[in-house]
Amino acid sequence: SDASIELEEKCIKLAAEDEYKLNAIIDMLRARMAKRDIPLRCLELGKVEPASKGTVRQTLTILQGIPKEKAKAIVAAIKATKLKVNAQMQDDQVRVSGAKKDDLQAVIQTLKAGDFGVDLQFINMR
Template structure:
């Protein structure tokens, strides 16, 4: 009897690298000339959000751009950031909360699952918590699924792990 092969589709963020990117951005803010004398800051509040503060929308956008550059250098997916709206804060400053999206939401998982079914390959896919397990008899079919899912944009960063 042939043994089924499988792999998992996940959306993960390396939080240590994210913390490093936030710390590097904070250090750059303290050293840049255009931020001298301002109370602009970036902090990693918890595992799920980043808080930005600054004098105006332009400074917040600049901080977010600096963070994205640091994340890209550290291979942290940029699609995991979900910026919230800019809100007024104390002393004439503004703040923004950025959510860090980790794991596959049920809606995104259903979209990926429906896409895999349209491929008409001999594979089975099922949602397991915040990941999708894809199984099939042929490794070539599994490789075809990986290539097809990589080619389609689901607005989240997907990784393919546990290939067996």
């Protein structure tokens, strides 16, 4: 079968003979991502487009960081906890600082309980 996967900057271009084979490639890609502990939510599937000679293609966008509107929702959720922490948006991440370790851990538990549509990673910087 004639199928191809091309990795570019922030997208993956798939091409296959038909939609069935295209879906098989996507399933294989997701299985490999799961094996490497890469969150599956970081892929955004594009529309399936017809290509030349009866083939189909699809573009998968790789999402990195937190979009602005979701970062605002995360900051609002942190402020709603009324804990003495400071949350601020920095580029594609949300930075939370506070004096007490217990407050920061409570914020982490609150964010893990909520669903913001993105996979969150927590990095402890000292």
